Amino acid sequence: MKLGVFTVLFQQKPLEEALDYIAAQGLQAVEIGTGAYPGNAHCNPDVLLADESKLKAFKHAVESRGLTISALSCHANPLHPQKAIAQEAHDTIIKTVDLAQKLEVPVVNTFSGCPGDSDDAKYPNWPVAPWPPDFQEILDWQWANKVIPYWTETGKYASDRSVKFGLELHGGFSVHTPATLLRLREAAGDVIGANLDPSHMWWQGIDPVQAIQILGRAGAIHHFHAKDTSIDPINVNRYGLTDMQSYSNMLDRAWQFRTVGYGHDIKVWADIISALRLVGYDYVVSIEHEDGLMSVEEGFTKAVQNLQQVLIKEPLGEMWWV
Known part of the structure; x- marks a missing residue:
């Protein structure tokens, strides 16, 4: 496995400065935002697709530092009921797929979206x-008329260009659990897989190790985010896991995102990494930092230090004792 980072946390730095900082920390991969929610501070598809020299310079900037691009990320809602919002999201996803093809990046990360x-x-x-039954009727309508048709068509577009989708399982979107991911994958094809983030499993009450087992057995993990979550044992009884308070209200929230090792201990993260190896995932573990108690630099460096202890880096050899 390789250790990487979602570079959106360094969006205030110019690309090359950010890459220098990342490489100096001993990382091997970067996941780069191309628009929508993550923004495109380091990678604007319109610019790179229109100018071959800029595309080559971008690729050189990454590769010359010994880094690879694990994924291009454009988390958005292409199923939004407001057509202008949905179209903008869709256009960004398509441009990102086109750019991924040119850069030979195998995965585009995004959200499944959620219709009205x-x-x-x-x-x-x-x-x-x-x-009441209204909710089930809405859900059935959404999947039959919006979710499956959209991802079947868009998935084929990506598959034709040797690109896979890593859909992040996130509350508020149609695909948010292992079951919903596998439901869409069965309908739209193997181009659909997960960008699995344990932090979103924990706050939904899902054990990430079991999520890895469920998705991994189906070959449905295309990318992996390393982010932690802590659940407040008192506040959760007041607000529940679907707490709607602002993320900034950290003292009273039922749960909050933390950097790796500050929501669950290193043994839990060792179990997660081992589960990934067990199901055959040997790609990038990409750090995502959204810890409201730590600066970007401190949260990032602590995640690196903690993950370096448990990451399984070498290829699996023969079992000499068998």
């Missing part, structure tokens, strides 16, 4: 209970 409850809706509707 009808063609006349203004806002996404995320059903989370089967009763």
